[in-house]
Amino acid sequence: MVYIWSPPKDLINSANVTEFMEKNKIENYNSLVKKSQDDLKWFWGNLPDWLGLEWFRKFDEVYDTTQGIEWTKWYLNGKINISYNALDRIIKNGFGNKTAMIWYGEDGKVVKLSYIEMLEKVNKLSNYLTEIGVKKGDVISIYAPLMPETVISMYAAFRLGAIANPIFSGFAPDAVAERLKAANSKVLITSDGYYRKGKIIELKKSADEAVERSNVSLKVIVARRFEKSNIPWNDNRDIWFDDAINGKRPEFEAIETDAEDPALLMFTSGTTGNPKGAVISQIGTILQPAKEHYFNLDIKTGFSKENDILWWITDIGWMMGPWQVIGTQILGASHFSLEGALDYPNKDKVWKLIEDFKITHLGFAATAARLLKALGNEGIEKHDLSSLRAFGNTGEPIDEDTWFWVMRDVGKEQRPLINLSGGTEILGCFLLPSVVVSLKPSTLWGPGLGMSVEVYDDYGNPVRNKPGYLVATKPSPSMTRGLWKDPKRYIETYWNTFKGVWFHGDYALIDEDGYWYILGRADDVIKVAGKRIGPAELETIINAHNSVAESACIGYPDPIKGEVIVCFAIPKPGKKLNDKEINEIKNMVSTKLGKPFEPEKIIEVKDLPRTRSGKIMRRIIRDIAKEGKATISPVVENPDSVEEIKRAVSELKKLMK
Known part of the structure; x- marks a missing residue:
């Protein structure tokens, strides 16, 4: 209801x-x-x-x-x-x-x-x-x-x-x-x-x-x-x-x-x-x-x-x-x-x-x-x-x-x-x-x-x-x-x-x-096998998991589907995203949105790049994931998070091989 x-x-x-x-x-x-x-x-x-x-x-x-x-x-x-x-x-x-x-x-x-x-x-x-x-x-x-x-x-x-x-x-x-x-x-x-x-x-x-x-x-x-x-x-x-x-x-x-x-x-x-x-x-x-x-x-x-x-x-x-x-x-x-x-x-x-x-x-x-x-x-x-x-x-x-x-x-x-x-x-x-x-x-x-x-x-x-x-x-x-x-x-x-x-x-x-x-933002929309979805729909479900404090989802290049969904998630204090939690999160998404929108990978991170007003800067995450680098905007409140995303993307690429 x-x-x-x-x-x-x-x-x-x-x-x-x-x-x-x-x-x-x-x-x-x-x-x-x-x-x-x-x-x-x-x-x-x-x-x-x-x-x-x-x-x-x-x-x-x-x-x-x-x-x-x-x-x-x-x-x-x-x-x-x-x-x-x-x-x-x-x-x-x-x-x-x-x-x-x-x-x-x-x-x-x-x-x-x-x-x-x-x-x-x-x-x-x-x-x-x-x-x-x-x-x-x-x-x-x-x-x-x-x-x-x-x-x-x-x-x-x-x-x-x-x-x-x-x-x-x-x-x-x-x-x-x-x-x-x-x-x-x-x-x-x-x-x-x-x-x-x-x-x-x-x-x-x-x-x-x-x-x-x-x-x-x-x-x-x-x-x-x-x-x-x-x-x-x-x-x-x-x-x-x-x-x-x-x-x-x-x-x-x-x-x-x-x-x-x-x-x-x-x-x-x-x-x-x-x-x-x-x-x-x-x-x-x-x-x-x-x-x-x-x-x-x-x-x-x-x-x-x-x-x-x-x-x-x-x-x-x-x-x-x-x-x-x-x-x-x-x-x-x-x-x-x-x-x-x-x-x-x-x-x-x-x-x-x-x-x-x-x-x-x-x-x-x-x-x-x-x-x-x-x-x-x-x-x-x-x-x-x-x-x-x-x-x-x-x-x-x-x-x-x-x-x-x-x-x-x-x-x-x-x-x-x-x-x-x-x-x-x-x-x-x-x-x-x-x-x-x-x-x-x-x-x-x-x-x-x-x-x-x-x-x-x-x-x-x-x-x-x-x-x-x-x-x-x-x-x-x-x-x-x-x-x-x-x-x-x-x-x-x-x-x-x-x-x-x-x-x-x-x-x-x-x-x-x-x-x-x-x-x-329209620029943030992910297209999976011809189907579009906004990151907020995914993140709302992921953030509802009792181990997740915050997340950001992007489209990652895939030779078959065009893009697959990859999410970077900050765990709540004292929590870790082990295989059990990750599978639970994936099931939550597929149950609510359908199997096509189940994230391909969920990567734990300590922080996400954001402006001081709180907006998560998915463009930076997306650029690092797709191109290996990003032009760091002067509005980034927490520049150390960029290095954290680079580390997470490196982990992601190993998992995607």
Whole structure:
């Protein structure tokens, strides 16, 4: 019997979306989604008002596709500013003393900023940036963890009409240099360093190397994390963040930007080829996160009695960083960020922080959830988690075993897991549920509001109960405005597979009951004797074995079948994958998926290459297995794992002879 989770009645009755549907006389959430897809002008045209946004000048038309769907323009002639709507508007409505941000350092240091305090610092930094010549359209790069100065810098860029370019704080200098050069950045905002598992990561040194290698002439603003910093310094170029804003006027009128003006430049991770620069508009940067926070995560606005705090375990350089910060502040809610690792210095750290700060929404990548699961349930039982109302997952498909652990062990079957999938290129989600819908294990439920998506086969036909490609058949405001200085690549990447249809690159499935699933990236799909399967389907089954902590499956060349399935699995602590366990795992797969999809080999490994946000980098595993080497992406969080995969592949080749 298939397990279906249903939301408690009190959750449904108190949900934002329930109140919205009652006001608009809409029968249920399915009907709302369909209406939002069928009538884009109704949904997107009214959404700014529903969210309480303020325009400097109201738009004339909701959207215009005269230059083709690929180049749709939104909110024609509308003038708006993200910073104004995320700060000034909240203060003007009487909620300036409410906490906007909470930051928790690995050493226990806590920084809280109210909306008033944040705006004052944003205004001071805006005045400094103006003094050094930053203008509308200039790029301000931010290479630092998700800390107060990072958020202030991003809002200051928006306030000026400049373009914020967040860069992952774990990148090596070469990767940062590549982005600075591509963006032709006017300013780099960084930090002297940060803590990670008791060690000081000296970020300024990496920033200096990146600037030197980029050959870009820019100003470097350095946020001070440590009392004493023995770091390299260039008096003609560098300035401490506090010195930059000290003595500056605390007032700065937000620039009236066009709704279509670029606000965010976010380079994709660059796991294949050069990084792609997604360009998100002012209005797209506002609407997509705020819509999903309000209707899907059920984050209450600042005007309610609730004091909602979202903690998404992420970095400012990943899409979810700006998504968290902007979405919460447009609603007048709060966001939380953590320096360092989740399990240091204590393995119950996450649960203690939820109890201490009354976190209401916890988001993660599935890998982070698996890490927490592996630490055991002692911390869950020890701490009061009653403040939690919802969970979130993104970045990779979540296996059923981990999904059940989150829902049952942590959530006590009273809180939904908002499993979402989208991308940097839309600063949000194509697929995600709302708190009012029923859920199957691991499902994303279906389309987000206003997101017209489908699953296509190879010939561009919609398919059901059969894997296919996730596509978008209509535009949405947060879709990237081309790719940074590369319009040809934009068309080739997203619009050439199916004419006039956005090809997202995910492998997806809509089951017989209408529930949607992401099965992995299309590039990761394995083809065995003409039959295709996504790695997530296999890994979900393998990870459910009581000896397996995590796994990654790839296709391995075979002269008869084309490809056979090979899986690399990390055993749980204290476990080993001997012949008995391996045979059990193979039988589990063949029983659930059929004999053709039984893995040819299962190889035990100590670790798998992954990004800091938790995504397993199957491309690296695949390249090593097929070609004997791999180009190591700068996003790899654990480079030692690459050597482990090389060892495992060597073992695999002996077994395959």
